Amino acid sequence: MAIGPVRVLVVDDQRPFRKAARAVLDVMPEFELVDEADSGEAAVSSSASLEPDLVLMDVHMEGMDGLEATRRILAARPETAVILVSSYRVEDVAAAAAESGALAFLPKDRFGARTLREIWASRAELLPRTGRREPPSPDG
Amino acid sequence: MSAQVSSDANPKVLVVDDVPRNVRLLEAVLSPNGYTVTSASSGSEALERVAADLPDLVLLDIQMPGMDGYEVCRRLRADPATRFLPVVMITSSDTEVRVNALEADADDFIRKPFDQEELLARVRSLVRIKHYHDTIEAQAAELAEWNQTLEARVDEQTEELRASRTRVVSAADAERRRIERDLHDGAQQHLIGLAVRMRLARDLADSEPEKAMEMLDALGDDVQEALEQLRDLAHGIYPPLLQDRGLPEALTAAAGSAPIRTRIQVDGITRYEPDVEATVYFCCLEALQNAAKHAGEGATATVNAWQEAEELRFDVADDGAGFDPERGRSGVGLTNMRDRVGAIGGSLQIDSAPGRGTTISGSIPLGS
Numbered sequence: 001m002a003i004g005p006v007r008v009l010v011v012d013d014q015r016p017f018r019k020a021a022r023a024v025l026d027v028m029p030e031f032e033l034v035d036e037a038d039s040g041e042a043a044v045s046s047s048a049s050l051e052p053d054l055v056l057m058d059v060h061m062e063g064m065d066g067l068e069a070t071r072r073i074l075a076a077r078p079e080t081a082v083i084l085v086s087s088y089r090v091e092d093v094a095a096a097a098a099e100s101g102a103l104a105f106l107p108k109d110r111f112g113a114r115t116l117r118e119i120w121a122s123r124a125e126l127l128p129r130t131g132r133r134e135p136p137s138p139d140g
Numbered sequence: 141m142s143a144q145v146s147s148d149a150n151p152k153v154l155v156v157d158d159v160p161r162n163v164r165l166l167e168a169v170l171s172p173n174g175y176t177v178t179s180a181s182s183g184s185e186a187l188e189r190v191a192a193d194l195p196d197l198v199l200l201d202i203q204m205p206g207m208d209g210y211e212v213c214r215r216l217r218a219d220p221a222t223r224f225l226p227v228v229m230i231t232s233s234d235t236e237v238r239v240n241a242l243e244a245d246a247d248d249f250i251r252k253p254f255d256q257e258e259l260l261a262r263v264r265s266l267v268r269i270k271h272y273h274d275t276i277e278a279q280a281a282e283l284a285e286w287n288q289t290l291e292a293r294v295d296e297q298t299e300e301l302r303a304s305r306t307r308v309v310s311a312a313d314a315e316r317r318r319i320e321r322d323l324h325d326g327a328q329q330h331l332i333g334l335a336v337r338m339r340l341a342r343d344l345a346d347s348e349p350e351k352a353m354e355m356l357d358a359l360g361d362d363v364q365e366a367l368e369q370l371r372d373l374a375h376g377i378y379p380p381l382l383q384d385r386g387l388p389e390a391l392t393a394a395a396g397s398a399p400i401r402t403r404i405q406v407d408g409i410t411r412y413e414p415d416v417e418a419t420v421y422f423c424c425l426e427a428l429q430n431a432a433k434h435a436g437e438g439a440t441a442t443v444n445a446w447q448e449a450e451e452l453r454f455d456v457a458d459d460g461a462g463f464d465p466e467r468g469r470s471g472v473g474l475t476n477m478r479d480r481v482g483a484i485g486g487s488l489q490i491d492s493a494p495g496r497g498t499t500i501s502g503s504i505p506l507g508s
Contacts, residue, residue, distance in 0.1 A: 020334075020336035020340075023336075027344060112339040
């Protein structure tokens, strides 16, 4: 595993959340914001060129939505961790979110340093649950 | 239905007898009493004559070569068109013949040699019954026709109502979607950002209190922005000025912030039902948006509203580029305006030509 901070790409067509995510990542030395994207298309190309470790992905966006962007990013680089974020409640987000291969779903207003750390720390356990093919678990 | 109402004045009687003398005898009695008499000399000819002449009554001799009177009567009864045609059988006196005549479903019988007065009395009363029957049948047919017309008209109106209700409901749905989007993309996003950054400030409060304070200060601007967006949205849903002061002030205020230089002329406008005020207000705003988009550089607009008879009228005119209505601009805006005005029983016209500007005018009936 690479030494250094976790490299993060933030994807949202809404400026306020990008701004808030940036503020949170700013005070977390173990994470580093490498880019912001305001569309699914921009996210796919940014992910291809910058190869982030983690993508915070908004679900609802005009054009290519977050689920499709997630599928494409994971198809190209399966080792990428994607956390879906949305201002909708989980029950209002399509069931397809569960099959997108994302690590977790997080309501945007719950996003914070602690939550991010927790999800990142438990990513190995989260992966199989979201149905994504991934390195075998230790007792697997 | 072949229900024909024959006039009382000239009832038609068909005399069926193979003996010409008998026919002449009956004719001599009936004709002077106002009956038109036709005749047939056999059963099969009788059936032809009935179909061709549509008599009001048949005087039917029983004993004829070939098809006898019983058979003729049975056939007349079997045909729906002649089921109720009065048939009087002319019999000899014996009982068995009478019973057969009744079994063949004749209406009456007359014994030979007949009594003139008795014959005329029976014919008269049966013709009258036939006439009543025909009248009733004709009225029933007419009634059924009215009923059908009425049903068709009701169906038509129901369909029209259903269609307009569907349009109104889908317009309301579209409006709700717009509000949801505005809320979601506007204030809600700001509040989400605020929530995240407030949590961050709280997390930092112990370790880096100064940074936390700085963050909280910065949040103030975002709170203002969220409030501003909520206020705009609420204003867009129903402008407070329209609710409090009515159309003249609301339109004047709207003109001030319109995307095109706008003059307002509202004379004799008072207060109206909220849906009328809202419709006029939003149509004028929509028309101004249209004008700003299409009229071109330097164009100006005028909004007129006035009351005429039992109608509230308005028009929004610009002195801009105009367009050819034949090649149309059928934007969503215009459809919205039409539906809105139509939903409260009004109508909307668009008048435009290249180089002559565009005038959108509407009239809304004011309830009594």
